[in-house]
Amino acid sequence: xxxxxxxxxxxxxxxxxxxxxxxxxxxGIAMHAGNVPGxxxxxxxxxxxxxxAKLLFGVTRVGLTVVITDDEQLPQVAPPPTxxxxxxxxxxxxxxxxxxFWQPERAPSGPVSIVVSTxxxxxxxxxxxxxxxxxxxxxxxxxxGTSVFLLRAIDPAGFxxxxxxxxxxxxxxxxxxxxxxxxxxxxRRSLASIVTPGTTVLVTPDTLRSGNAGQQxxxxxxxN
Numbered sequence: 001x002x003x004x005x006x007x008x009x010x011x012x013x014x015x016x017x018x019x020x021x022x023x024x025x026x027x028g029i030a031m032h033a034g035n036v037p038g039x040x041x042x043x044x045x046x047x048x049x050x051x052x053a054k055l056l057f058g059v060t061r062v063g064l065t066v067v068i069t070d071d072e073q074l075p076q077v078a079p080p081p082t083x084x085x086x087x088x089x090x091x092x093x094x095x096x097x098x099x100x101f102w103q104p105e106r107a108p109s110g111p112v113s114i115v116v117s118t119x120x121x122x123x124x125x126x127x128x129x130x131x132x133x134x135x136x137x138x139x140x141x142x143x144x145g146t147s148v149f150l151l152r153a154i155d156p157a158g159f160x161x162x163x164x165x166x167x168x169x170x171x172x173x174x175x176x177x178x179x180x181x182x183x184x185x186x187x188r189r190s191l192a193s194i195v196t197p198g199t200t201v202l203v204t205p206d207t208l209r210s211g212n213a214g215q216q217x218x219x220x221x222x223x224n
Contacts, residue, residue, distance in 0.1 A: 001064045002026065002129065004057065013043055020053040024066055031056070031066075063111040063128035065200035067148050067164050078163035081149050081201045083116055083123060083137060083181045084192060100135040102190050107132050112199040114191070116181060118143040119207040123183065125191060135187045140180040143205050151199040159195070 001022055008021035010028075018032035024046075031046040033053035041047070046068070048056065079085075099122075110128025117124075118139055125133035148164040181203065183191070 001060060001062055001066055004060070004062060006057070008032065018045070019050065020048075020057040022057060022060060061111055061128075063107075063113070063126070063130075064198070065111070065113045065202070067166070067200075076163050076165065078149060078161045080159055080161050081114075081116075081147070081181075081203065083114075083183050083203075084159075084188065084195070084201070086185070086188070087180070087182050100133075100184070100187060102133045102135075102187065104132050104190075104194060106130050112195055114195075114199070114201045115208065116201070116203045117208045118181070118203065118205050120209060122208070124208060125194075127194070133187070133191065135183055138182040140182070143181075143203060146205065147201075147203045149201040151195055151197055153197050 001024065003021075003023035005021045006019070008018040008030075010016040010018055012028050018030060018034070021030050021032040023030045029044050029046075031048055031053070033050040034045075034047035035041070036047050036049055104127070107127040107130035110130075113126040115124045115126070116122075116137055118137070121137050121139060123133075123135050123137050124131060146166055148166060150162045150164060151159060152162050153160045
């Protein structure tokens with residue numbers, strides 16, 4: 001989520017009112033209160049009933065990851081994503097530290113989002129929408145789909161994750177589990193130290209780089 005305004009008017013569609021606006025992209029897609037007729041009627045935004053939009057606005061924060069899917073499947077209890085699990089079989093030299101950076105001070109607080117591109121073999125860490133870390137990822141196997149995980153809670157028993165099924169997934173499917181994704185152990189420990197309830201992990205076969213063939217995913221973009 002990129003921006004929030006209680007009273008917002010569209011700069012693309014004749015100053016149309018967008019109460020409790022929560023921006024998802026800089027090119028005009030947002031969640032906001034409005035008429036919900038039961039069929040597609042927006043220019044691309046996600047309209048919500050007024051009272052629900054107000055309640056949702058009160059519990060979200062800028063930097064939060066929003067997942068949109070056509071399916072009605074509910075999140076399922078899942079083991080931790082493989083990139084966050086300790087791997088005792090991983091040799092220290094198996095994952096290069098080249099190109100790694102870790103600067104959590106760039107955003108001391110806020111929602112944490114972790115994006116893994118298997119096309120780039122790289123992990124990106126965002127906190128409050130600011131990039132605070134990046135590292136190479138070792139991949140054993142193939143990842144042919146996208147997986148999304150949400151950290152529900154942390155208690156003495158450990159970390160409790162949910163997996164969010166995406167459009168077109170078969171029941172029980174988990175693309176991320178088809179392969180083992182591993183980080184250098186020092187980076188994994190640093191990463192584990194900042195995850196909090198609400199942290200999201202997205203594993204995608206798409207590239208995060210611009211100018212490449214195939215589908216491009218925009219993770220960070222400036223306002224136009």
